[in-house]
Amino acid sequence: MISVAFVVFEGFQSMALAAMPVFEYANFSAAQTLYDVRVLSENGHTLRASGGLSVCTEAFDGRVFDTVIVVGGDSIVEQAPEAVLGYLKASIHSARRTASICSGAFVMAQAGLLDGRRATTHWAYARELQARFPAINVEADRIYVIDGSIWTSAGMTAGIDLALAMVEKDHGAELARAVAQKLVMYHRRAGGQSQHSALLELAPKSDRIQTVLGYAREHLAQPLSVEQLAQVANLSPRQFSRAFRAETGQSPAKAIENLRLEAARQLLERGRLTLDQIALETGFTDRRRMRETFLRVFGQPPQVIRRNARADMLV
Structure with missing residues (x-):
């Protein structure tokens, strides 16, 4: 079973958690528990997301997760909580892959995880990401980018494509297609696809x-x-x-x-x-x-x- 942790913080964009059902429906489609998904935060409190949604979380502890995904906010994350940065810095050595959704790339960058790597974020924030972190090779028009164990995605809905790509990598294209069908998606967009329609x-x-x-x-x-x-x-x-x-x-x-x-x-x-x-x-x-x-x-x-x-x- 593959363990997945979504890392959140006060004021995060609730739409980023739209990627969670991908793993839920992978379990449903396979008729077995392929993924165990948790939502983590610094203290395990109930956090208020964008739009007033409250989300129950579990605290950071010594658990090791296969996949760690940090979410973004409604805008550029100017300074992520130190506890979140510390958690990401530690998990990069224990997790098989570490990912971000939308402006979560700024959190990854602040943790120093994107230096010397290819990455993407929402098109509206791409120039700012490149300007603030010149050591990153920002690919501004990509749906998602995979560079070794680091995965980054564009806007919130692109997180769904990223999660589907993870399912396909883990369990094959047939399961990923089944999940996309259940989510009423036309098809899983490839990472190289443009963010613009x-x-x-x-x-x-x-x-x-x-x-x-x-x-x-x-x-x-x-x-x-x-x-x-x-x-x-x-x-x-x-x-x-x-x-x-x-x-x-x-x-x-x-x-x-x-x-x-x-x-x-x-x-x-x-x-x-x-x-x-x-x-x-x-x-x-x-x-x-x-x-x-x-x-x-x-x-x-x-x-x-x-x-x-x-x-x-x-x-």
């Missing part, structure tokens, strides 16, 4: 433009010309282009490229299709054009993104 960034206001984007996402293999999209919106091409830019801040061509890049990156990280197949399915026509677009936007070719995703899962 193309559709969320577009944020169209009208149902008409939302319908067009939904259509485009389902038909990425097609050319998706302005004329074709305008027909879906029941507008003339000129009216459609004007309305689309007004609502999204992007041209239709740029938005479609971003949707194609996002879809191609997800397929690369899952690793099931060849580069030629991915290029066709996402509308890049061929792998050369896809490669050129990846280099221009991400600064890396598709092969490197796939290799990094595989490396994360082998750790």
